[in-house]
Amino acid sequence: MMLSRSCLVYRPRPISRNIPKRFQSAQAATAQTDRIPLPAQDAxxxxxxxxxxxxxxxxxxxxxxxxxxxxxxxxxxxxxxxxxxxxxxxxxxxxxxxxxxxxxxxxxxxxxxxxxxxxxxxxxxxxxxxxxxxxxxxxxxxxxxxxxxxxxxxxxxxxxxxxxxxxxxxxxxxxxxxxxxxxxxxxxxxxxxxxxxxxxxxxxxxxxxxxxxxxxxxxxxxxxxxxxxxxxxxxxxxxEKLSVNQGCKVNTVSKYYGGTESRVQNNNSLVHAALAVQGAGIHSEDVLTLSVMQYLLGPQPSIKWGSHMATSKLNQAAAKVTQSPFHASCVNMSYADTGLFGFYVLGHASEMESVLKATMGQFGGLTKGNIDENDFKRAKNQLKSSLLMKCEDQESLLESVAVQSLSTGAYQPIESVLAKIDNLKPQDAVNVAKKVFNSKPVMAVNGDLGNTPYLDELL
Structure with missing residues:
Protein backbone atom coordinates (compact mmCIF):
# COMPACT_ATOMS: atom_id res chain seq x y z
CA MET A 1 0.00 0.00 0.00
CA MET A 2 1.37 3.41 -0.99
CA LEU A 3 1.09 6.48 1.27
CA SER A 4 0.04 9.85 -0.12
CA ARG A 5 1.86 13.00 0.92
CA SER A 6 -1.07 14.00 3.12
CA CYS A 7 -0.46 10.90 5.27
CA LEU A 8 3.07 11.97 6.15
CA VAL A 9 2.54 14.33 9.07
CA TYR A 10 5.36 15.50 11.31
CA ARG A 11 4.48 16.28 14.93
CA PRO A 12 7.41 17.69 16.99
CA ARG A 13 7.76 16.31 20.53
CA PRO A 14 9.69 17.63 23.54
CA ILE A 15 13.20 16.24 23.80
CA SER A 16 12.61 15.29 27.41
CA ARG A 17 9.99 12.72 26.40
CA ASN A 18 12.63 10.71 24.57
CA ILE A 19 15.17 10.57 27.42
CA PRO A 20 13.57 7.71 29.41
CA LYS A 21 13.22 5.66 26.25
CA ARG A 22 16.88 6.15 25.50
CA PHE A 23 17.84 4.95 28.98
CA GLN A 24 15.55 1.95 28.57
CA SER A 25 17.13 1.15 25.18
CA ALA A 26 20.59 1.30 26.71
CA GLN A 27 19.51 -1.03 29.53
CA ALA A 28 17.99 -3.44 27.01
CA ALA A 29 21.19 -3.44 24.98
CA THR A 30 23.19 -4.21 28.13
CA ALA A 31 20.80 -7.01 29.02
CA GLN A 32 21.14 -8.54 25.58
CA THR A 33 24.89 -8.91 26.00
CA ASP A 34 24.25 -10.99 29.14
CA ARG A 35 21.91 -13.44 27.43
CA ILE A 36 22.98 -17.03 27.04
CA PRO A 37 23.27 -17.95 23.33
CA LEU A 38 20.73 -20.42 22.06
CA PRO A 39 22.11 -23.95 21.77
CA ALA A 40 22.88 -25.22 18.29
CA GLN A 41 20.40 -27.80 17.09
CA ASP A 42 21.03 -30.86 14.95
CA ALA A 43 18.76 -31.80 12.10
CA GLU A 240 -0.33 -35.53 9.41
CA LYS A 241 -2.55 -33.17 7.39
CA LEU A 242 -0.81 -34.02 4.11
CA SER A 243 -3.26 -36.21 2.23
CA VAL A 244 -1.42 -38.47 -0.22
CA ASN A 245 -1.75 -42.01 -1.46
CA GLN A 246 -0.03 -44.97 0.17
CA GLY A 247 2.49 -46.89 -1.91
CA CYS A 248 6.01 -48.19 -2.18
CA LYS A 249 8.95 -45.93 -2.88
CA VAL A 250 9.52 -45.56 -6.61
CA ASN A 251 13.07 -46.39 -7.70
CA THR A 252 14.63 -46.27 -11.15
CA VAL A 253 18.08 -47.46 -12.20
CA SER A 254 20.06 -45.56 -14.82
CA LYS A 255 22.44 -47.23 -17.23
CA TYR A 256 25.33 -45.28 -18.68
CA TYR A 257 26.08 -45.64 -22.40
CA GLY A 258 29.46 -44.27 -23.43
CA GLY A 259 31.20 -43.76 -26.73
CA THR A 260 28.45 -41.69 -28.38
CA GLU A 261 28.07 -38.01 -29.19
CA SER A 262 25.56 -35.35 -30.26
CA ARG A 263 26.49 -32.68 -32.82
CA VAL A 264 24.30 -29.67 -33.64
CA GLN A 265 25.64 -27.78 -36.66
CA ASN A 266 24.73 -24.10 -37.09
CA ASN A 267 26.41 -20.85 -38.06
CA ASN A 268 27.38 -19.82 -34.53
CA SER A 269 31.00 -18.68 -34.53
CA LEU A 270 31.31 -19.79 -30.90
CA VAL A 271 31.27 -23.52 -30.22
CA HIS A 272 29.85 -24.93 -26.99
CA ALA A 273 31.25 -28.36 -26.13
CA ALA A 274 30.76 -30.70 -23.18
CA LEU A 275 32.56 -34.00 -22.64
CA ALA A 276 31.98 -36.35 -19.71
CA VAL A 277 32.49 -39.85 -18.34
CA GLN A 278 30.36 -41.68 -15.81
CA GLY A 279 30.68 -40.02 -12.43
CA ALA A 280 29.43 -40.89 -8.96
CA GLY A 281 25.98 -40.84 -7.39
CA ILE A 282 25.27 -38.84 -4.25
CA HIS A 283 25.57 -41.98 -2.08
CA SER A 284 28.86 -43.14 -3.58
CA GLU A 285 32.09 -43.12 -1.60
CA ASP A 286 33.77 -41.42 -4.56
CA VAL A 287 31.50 -38.37 -4.66
CA LEU A 288 33.72 -36.24 -2.39
CA THR A 289 36.89 -37.26 -4.21
CA LEU A 290 35.36 -36.24 -7.53
CA SER A 291 34.30 -32.94 -5.98
CA VAL A 292 37.90 -32.25 -4.96
CA MET A 293 39.02 -33.19 -8.46
CA GLN A 294 36.53 -30.68 -9.86
CA TYR A 295 38.22 -27.89 -7.93
CA LEU A 296 41.61 -29.27 -8.86
CA LEU A 297 40.84 -29.01 -12.58
CA GLY A 298 38.90 -25.75 -12.28
CA PRO A 299 35.18 -25.15 -11.63
CA GLN A 300 33.30 -21.97 -12.48
CA PRO A 301 35.38 -18.89 -11.48
CA SER A 302 34.62 -17.35 -8.10
CA ILE A 303 34.76 -13.83 -9.57
CA LYS A 304 32.35 -12.75 -12.30
CA TRP A 305 34.16 -12.61 -15.64
CA GLY A 306 37.22 -14.02 -13.91
CA SER A 307 39.30 -16.88 -15.30
CA HIS A 308 41.13 -18.08 -12.13
CA MET A 309 44.00 -18.82 -14.50
CA ALA A 310 46.47 -19.22 -11.65
CA THR A 311 44.79 -22.37 -10.32
CA SER A 312 42.56 -23.84 -13.06
CA LYS A 313 44.39 -26.66 -14.83
CA LEU A 314 41.86 -26.60 -17.68
CA ASN A 315 42.36 -22.87 -18.24
CA GLN A 316 46.13 -23.24 -18.16
CA ALA A 317 46.03 -26.01 -20.75
CA ALA A 318 43.72 -24.10 -23.11
CA ALA A 319 45.70 -20.85 -22.77
CA LYS A 320 48.80 -22.57 -24.15
CA VAL A 321 47.12 -23.37 -27.48
CA THR A 322 44.98 -20.28 -28.18
CA GLN A 323 45.20 -16.51 -28.03
CA SER A 324 41.44 -16.05 -28.46
CA PRO A 325 38.99 -15.66 -25.57
CA PHE A 326 37.65 -18.95 -24.22
CA HIS A 327 35.98 -20.55 -21.23
CA ALA A 328 36.84 -23.93 -19.71
CA SER A 329 35.49 -25.42 -16.50
CA CYS A 330 35.06 -28.82 -14.89
CA VAL A 331 31.52 -30.16 -14.38
CA ASN A 332 30.50 -32.69 -11.75
CA MET A 333 26.83 -33.73 -11.61
CA SER A 334 25.67 -36.33 -9.11
CA TYR A 335 22.24 -37.98 -9.05
CA ALA A 336 20.63 -40.67 -6.92
CA ASP A 337 22.46 -43.60 -8.50
CA THR A 338 25.13 -42.23 -10.85
CA GLY A 339 26.51 -39.02 -12.31
CA LEU A 340 28.57 -37.31 -14.99
CA PHE A 341 32.09 -35.91 -14.59
CA GLY A 342 33.80 -33.92 -17.31
CA PHE A 343 34.38 -30.43 -18.65
CA TYR A 344 32.62 -27.66 -20.54
CA VAL A 345 34.44 -25.56 -23.13
CA LEU A 346 33.36 -22.45 -25.02
CA GLY A 347 35.63 -21.10 -27.72
CA HIS A 348 36.01 -19.83 -31.28
CA ALA A 349 35.06 -22.33 -33.92
CA SER A 350 38.41 -22.05 -35.70
CA GLU A 351 40.39 -23.15 -32.61
CA MET A 352 38.19 -25.79 -31.01
CA GLU A 353 40.34 -28.71 -32.12
CA SER A 354 43.41 -27.51 -30.25
CA VAL A 355 41.43 -26.33 -27.21
CA LEU A 356 39.52 -29.62 -26.84
CA LYS A 357 42.65 -31.72 -27.22
CA ALA A 358 44.48 -29.61 -24.63
CA THR A 359 41.71 -29.83 -22.05
CA MET A 360 41.28 -33.55 -22.75
CA GLY A 361 44.96 -34.00 -21.96
CA GLN A 362 44.43 -32.73 -18.41
CA PHE A 363 42.22 -35.72 -17.67
CA GLY A 364 44.93 -38.13 -18.73
CA GLY A 365 47.34 -36.31 -16.42
CA LEU A 366 45.24 -37.17 -13.38
CA THR A 367 45.34 -40.89 -14.09
CA LYS A 368 49.15 -40.74 -14.27
CA GLY A 369 49.42 -39.26 -10.81
CA ASN A 370 50.37 -35.75 -11.89
CA ILE A 371 48.82 -34.16 -8.78
CA ASP A 372 50.79 -31.63 -6.75
CA GLU A 373 50.31 -31.88 -2.98
CA ASN A 374 49.77 -28.12 -2.62
CA ASP A 375 47.27 -28.05 -5.48
CA PHE A 376 45.33 -30.89 -3.88
CA LYS A 377 45.28 -29.11 -0.51
CA ARG A 378 44.08 -25.92 -2.19
CA ALA A 379 41.30 -27.83 -3.97
CA LYS A 380 40.15 -29.37 -0.67
CA ASN A 381 40.04 -25.95 0.97
CA GLN A 382 38.01 -24.53 -1.91
CA LEU A 383 35.53 -27.39 -1.68
CA LYS A 384 35.14 -26.98 2.09
CA SER A 385 34.66 -23.24 1.67
CA SER A 386 31.99 -23.83 -0.97
CA LEU A 387 30.11 -26.31 1.22
CA LEU A 388 30.20 -23.98 4.23
CA MET A 389 28.95 -21.07 2.14
CA LYS A 390 26.06 -23.22 0.94
CA CYS A 391 25.17 -23.88 4.57
CA GLU A 392 24.83 -20.13 5.04
CA ASP A 393 22.51 -19.97 2.03
CA GLN A 394 19.17 -21.05 3.48
CA GLU A 395 17.73 -22.19 0.14
CA SER A 396 20.73 -24.45 -0.51
CA LEU A 397 20.61 -25.78 3.05
CA LEU A 398 16.90 -26.54 2.75
CA GLU A 399 17.47 -28.48 -0.46
CA SER A 400 20.38 -30.39 1.08
CA VAL A 401 18.33 -31.43 4.12
CA ALA A 402 15.40 -32.36 1.88
CA VAL A 403 17.42 -34.52 -0.54
CA GLN A 404 19.37 -36.33 2.17
CA SER A 405 16.36 -37.01 4.39
CA LEU A 406 14.27 -38.36 1.51
CA SER A 407 17.10 -40.45 0.06
CA THR A 408 18.65 -41.88 3.22
CA GLY A 409 16.28 -41.10 6.09
CA ALA A 410 19.02 -39.10 7.82
CA TYR A 411 21.07 -35.92 7.52
CA GLN A 412 24.85 -35.89 7.58
CA PRO A 413 26.21 -32.89 9.54
CA ILE A 414 28.61 -30.64 7.69
CA GLU A 415 31.34 -31.34 10.28
CA SER A 416 31.51 -35.00 9.33
CA VAL A 417 31.64 -34.10 5.62
CA LEU A 418 34.54 -31.71 6.22
CA ALA A 419 36.39 -34.39 8.21
CA LYS A 420 36.06 -36.83 5.30
CA ILE A 421 37.46 -34.22 2.92
CA ASP A 422 40.44 -33.61 5.21
CA ASN A 423 41.25 -37.33 5.13
CA LEU A 424 41.47 -37.48 1.33
CA LYS A 425 44.92 -37.94 -0.21
CA PRO A 426 46.20 -37.26 -3.75
CA GLN A 427 46.44 -41.00 -4.33
CA ASP A 428 42.69 -41.26 -3.71
CA ALA A 429 42.12 -38.90 -6.61
CA VAL A 430 44.43 -40.93 -8.83
CA ASN A 431 42.58 -44.15 -8.01
CA VAL A 432 39.16 -42.60 -8.66
CA ALA A 433 40.41 -40.97 -11.87
CA LYS A 434 41.58 -44.33 -13.20
CA LYS A 435 38.21 -45.85 -12.33
CA VAL A 436 35.93 -43.19 -13.87
CA PHE A 437 38.11 -42.53 -16.91
CA ASN A 438 38.03 -46.22 -17.67
CA SER A 439 34.47 -45.69 -18.97
CA LYS A 440 33.93 -44.45 -22.50
CA PRO A 441 33.18 -40.70 -22.63
CA VAL A 442 30.21 -38.97 -24.24
CA MET A 443 30.24 -35.58 -25.95
CA ALA A 444 27.77 -32.91 -27.06
CA VAL A 445 28.71 -29.90 -29.22
CA ASN A 446 26.82 -26.96 -30.69
CA GLY A 447 28.00 -24.37 -33.24
CA ASP A 448 30.04 -24.20 -36.43
CA LEU A 449 31.69 -27.61 -36.14
CA GLY A 450 34.04 -27.51 -39.11
CA ASN A 451 37.10 -27.53 -36.82
CA THR A 452 35.56 -29.46 -33.92
CA PRO A 453 36.91 -33.03 -33.80
CA TYR A 454 34.65 -36.05 -33.43
CA LEU A 455 34.80 -38.00 -30.22
CA ASP A 456 36.84 -40.88 -31.67
CA GLU A 457 39.41 -38.38 -32.93
CA LEU A 458 39.83 -36.95 -29.43
CA LEU A 459 40.33 -40.42 -27.97
Missing part, protein backbone atom coordinates in the same frame (compact mmCIF):
# COMPACT_ATOMS: atom_id res chain seq x y z
CA UNK A 44 15.99 -34.20 13.13
CA UNK A 45 14.55 -36.80 10.76
CA UNK A 46 11.61 -39.05 11.54
CA UNK A 47 8.95 -41.01 9.72
CA UNK A 48 5.19 -40.93 10.19
CA UNK A 49 3.10 -44.08 10.24
CA UNK A 50 1.89 -43.15 6.75
CA UNK A 51 5.48 -43.42 5.47
CA UNK A 52 5.98 -39.67 5.03
CA UNK A 53 9.46 -38.46 6.02
CA UNK A 54 9.66 -35.40 8.30
CA UNK A 55 12.94 -33.46 8.54
CA UNK A 56 13.65 -30.21 10.37
CA UNK A 57 16.53 -28.02 11.44
CA UNK A 58 15.86 -25.43 14.12
CA UNK A 59 18.16 -22.48 13.40
CA UNK A 60 16.14 -19.85 15.32
CA UNK A 61 15.76 -17.76 12.19
CA UNK A 62 12.90 -15.21 12.09
CA UNK A 63 12.27 -16.50 8.56
CA UNK A 64 11.01 -20.07 8.25
CA UNK A 65 11.32 -22.20 5.15
CA UNK A 66 9.16 -25.26 4.57
CA UNK A 67 9.18 -27.57 1.57
CA UNK A 68 7.72 -30.75 0.19
CA UNK A 69 10.16 -32.79 -1.89
CA UNK A 70 8.97 -35.61 -4.15
CA UNK A 71 10.76 -38.23 -6.19
CA UNK A 72 9.08 -36.85 -9.30
CA UNK A 73 11.87 -35.47 -11.47
CA UNK A 74 12.12 -36.00 -15.21
CA UNK A 75 13.84 -39.38 -14.77
CA UNK A 76 10.50 -40.87 -13.66
CA UNK A 77 8.71 -39.89 -16.87
CA UNK A 78 7.83 -42.32 -19.65
CA UNK A 79 7.39 -41.70 -23.34
CA UNK A 80 3.66 -41.21 -22.68
CA UNK A 81 4.10 -38.36 -20.21
CA UNK A 82 7.42 -36.69 -21.09
CA UNK A 83 7.48 -33.20 -19.63
CA UNK A 84 5.22 -33.94 -16.65
CA UNK A 85 7.68 -32.58 -14.07
CA UNK A 86 8.15 -29.40 -16.11
CA UNK A 87 4.38 -28.89 -16.26
CA UNK A 88 3.97 -29.51 -12.53
CA UNK A 89 6.63 -26.90 -11.84
CA UNK A 90 4.78 -24.38 -14.02
CA UNK A 91 1.37 -25.25 -12.58
CA UNK A 92 2.37 -25.03 -8.90
CA UNK A 93 -0.21 -22.40 -7.93
CA UNK A 94 -3.26 -23.82 -9.70
CA UNK A 95 -6.43 -24.64 -7.80
CA UNK A 96 -6.11 -27.45 -5.28
CA UNK A 97 -8.32 -28.92 -2.59
CA UNK A 98 -9.32 -26.14 -0.21
CA UNK A 99 -7.63 -23.30 -2.11
CA UNK A 100 -8.16 -21.66 -5.48
CA UNK A 101 -5.43 -20.00 -7.53
CA UNK A 102 -6.69 -16.62 -6.33
CA UNK A 103 -6.75 -17.62 -2.65
CA UNK A 104 -3.25 -19.14 -2.85
CA UNK A 105 -1.84 -15.97 -4.40
CA UNK A 106 -3.61 -13.53 -2.09
CA UNK A 107 -3.19 -15.71 0.98
CA UNK A 108 0.58 -15.96 0.58
CA UNK A 109 0.84 -12.25 -0.19
CA UNK A 110 -1.11 -11.45 3.00
CA UNK A 111 1.49 -13.19 5.18
CA UNK A 112 4.48 -11.95 3.14
CA UNK A 113 5.35 -15.43 1.89
CA UNK A 114 6.81 -16.62 -1.40
CA UNK A 115 6.15 -19.89 -3.21
CA UNK A 116 8.69 -21.57 -5.48
CA UNK A 117 8.70 -24.81 -7.43
CA UNK A 118 11.94 -26.29 -8.74
CA UNK A 119 12.77 -29.52 -10.53
CA UNK A 120 15.85 -31.63 -11.08
CA UNK A 121 16.18 -34.95 -12.83
CA UNK A 122 15.62 -36.59 -9.45
CA UNK A 123 13.18 -34.39 -7.58
CA UNK A 124 10.33 -31.89 -7.61
CA UNK A 125 10.49 -29.38 -4.75
CA UNK A 126 7.70 -27.07 -3.59
CA UNK A 127 8.97 -24.52 -1.04
CA UNK A 128 7.50 -21.57 0.87
CA UNK A 129 9.42 -18.87 2.70
CA UNK A 130 7.55 -16.86 5.35
CA UNK A 131 7.79 -15.13 8.71
CA UNK A 132 8.18 -17.59 11.57
CA UNK A 133 4.84 -16.62 13.11
CA UNK A 134 3.00 -17.58 9.91
CA UNK A 135 4.52 -21.01 9.32
CA UNK A 136 1.27 -22.80 10.16
CA UNK A 137 -0.59 -20.89 7.43
CA UNK A 138 2.24 -21.54 4.96
CA UNK A 139 2.28 -25.28 5.64
CA UNK A 140 -1.49 -25.45 5.14
CA UNK A 141 -1.06 -24.00 1.67
CA UNK A 142 1.94 -26.21 0.99
CA UNK A 143 0.18 -29.44 1.94
CA UNK A 144 -2.79 -28.44 -0.21
CA UNK A 145 -0.55 -27.74 -3.20
CA UNK A 146 1.40 -30.99 -2.82
CA UNK A 147 -1.50 -33.24 -1.92
CA UNK A 148 -4.62 -31.88 -3.55
CA UNK A 149 -4.01 -30.80 -7.15
CA UNK A 150 -7.27 -30.63 -9.10
CA UNK A 151 -5.90 -29.71 -12.56
CA UNK A 152 -9.01 -28.00 -13.82
CA UNK A 153 -9.04 -28.19 -17.58
CA UNK A 154 -9.39 -24.46 -18.26
CA UNK A 155 -6.64 -23.59 -15.79
CA UNK A 156 -4.25 -26.11 -17.30
CA UNK A 157 -4.91 -24.82 -20.83
CA UNK A 158 -4.55 -21.19 -19.75
CA UNK A 159 -1.23 -21.91 -17.99
CA UNK A 160 0.55 -23.78 -20.79
CA UNK A 161 2.05 -20.49 -21.95
CA UNK A 162 4.42 -20.70 -18.95
CA UNK A 163 5.89 -23.93 -20.27
CA UNK A 164 6.05 -22.47 -23.77
CA UNK A 165 7.96 -19.46 -22.41
CA UNK A 166 10.49 -21.73 -20.70
CA UNK A 167 11.03 -23.58 -23.98
CA UNK A 168 11.53 -20.34 -25.88
CA UNK A 169 14.17 -19.19 -23.39
CA UNK A 170 15.93 -22.56 -23.53
CA UNK A 171 16.04 -22.53 -27.33
CA UNK A 172 18.21 -19.41 -27.41
CA UNK A 173 20.66 -20.75 -24.81
CA UNK A 174 23.24 -23.09 -26.39
CA UNK A 175 24.57 -24.11 -22.98
CA UNK A 176 21.20 -25.57 -21.99
CA UNK A 177 21.00 -27.40 -25.31
CA UNK A 178 24.47 -28.90 -24.90
CA UNK A 179 23.88 -30.11 -21.34
CA UNK A 180 20.50 -31.62 -22.23
CA UNK A 181 22.02 -33.35 -25.25
CA UNK A 182 24.90 -34.62 -23.08
CA UNK A 183 22.46 -36.35 -20.71
CA UNK A 184 20.40 -37.69 -23.57
CA UNK A 185 23.54 -39.18 -25.11
CA UNK A 186 24.84 -40.69 -21.87
CA UNK A 187 21.57 -42.24 -20.71
CA UNK A 188 18.72 -43.78 -22.70
CA UNK A 189 15.57 -42.59 -20.99
CA UNK A 190 15.58 -42.15 -17.22
CA UNK A 191 18.33 -39.57 -16.56
CA UNK A 192 18.40 -38.99 -20.30
CA UNK A 193 14.95 -37.40 -20.14
CA UNK A 194 15.10 -33.64 -20.59
CA UNK A 195 14.22 -31.17 -17.85
CA UNK A 196 12.04 -29.44 -20.44
CA UNK A 197 8.75 -30.58 -21.90
CA UNK A 198 9.04 -31.54 -25.60
CA UNK A 199 7.09 -29.16 -27.81
CA UNK A 200 5.11 -31.96 -29.37
CA UNK A 201 3.86 -32.97 -25.91
CA UNK A 202 2.65 -29.56 -24.80
CA UNK A 203 -0.80 -29.88 -26.36
CA UNK A 204 -1.04 -33.53 -25.26
CA UNK A 205 -1.13 -32.74 -21.57
CA UNK A 206 -4.58 -33.13 -20.09
CA UNK A 207 -5.74 -33.06 -16.47
CA UNK A 208 -6.07 -36.85 -16.57
CA UNK A 209 -2.48 -37.31 -17.75
CA UNK A 210 -1.11 -35.02 -15.03
CA UNK A 211 -3.33 -36.62 -12.39
CA UNK A 212 -2.06 -40.09 -13.35
CA UNK A 213 1.57 -38.99 -12.95
CA UNK A 214 0.83 -37.38 -9.57
CA UNK A 215 -1.07 -40.43 -8.29
CA UNK A 216 1.92 -42.62 -9.20
CA UNK A 217 4.72 -40.45 -7.80
CA UNK A 218 3.11 -38.46 -4.99
CA UNK A 219 2.93 -41.23 -2.42
CA UNK A 220 3.87 -40.96 1.25
CA UNK A 221 6.97 -43.17 0.92
CA UNK A 222 8.07 -41.03 -2.01
CA UNK A 223 7.82 -37.67 -0.27
CA UNK A 224 9.28 -35.65 2.60
CA UNK A 225 8.10 -32.55 4.47
CA UNK A 226 11.10 -30.42 5.42
CA UNK A 227 11.51 -27.23 7.43
CA UNK A 228 14.17 -24.74 8.52
CA UNK A 229 13.38 -22.57 11.53
CA UNK A 230 10.54 -24.91 12.48
CA UNK A 231 10.01 -27.03 15.58
CA UNK A 232 10.13 -30.72 14.70
CA UNK A 233 7.05 -31.77 16.67
CA UNK A 234 5.09 -28.91 15.12
CA UNK A 235 6.15 -30.01 11.65
CA UNK A 236 5.18 -33.61 12.39
CA UNK A 237 1.69 -32.49 13.41
CA UNK A 238 1.42 -30.53 10.19
CA UNK A 239 2.62 -33.52 8.19
Missing amino acids: QVSKLTSGLTIASLENYSPISRVAVIVNAGSRYESTKNLGSSHCLRAFANLTCTGASTFSITRGLEAIGATLEATTTRDHLLYSIKCLRDNVDVAVNYLTSIAGGQEFRRWEVNDSKYRVDLDLALAEVNPQIDVMEKLHGTAFRGNLGNSLFCPKYMLNEFTPDLLKEFVDTQFTAENMALVGLGVDHDTLKAMG
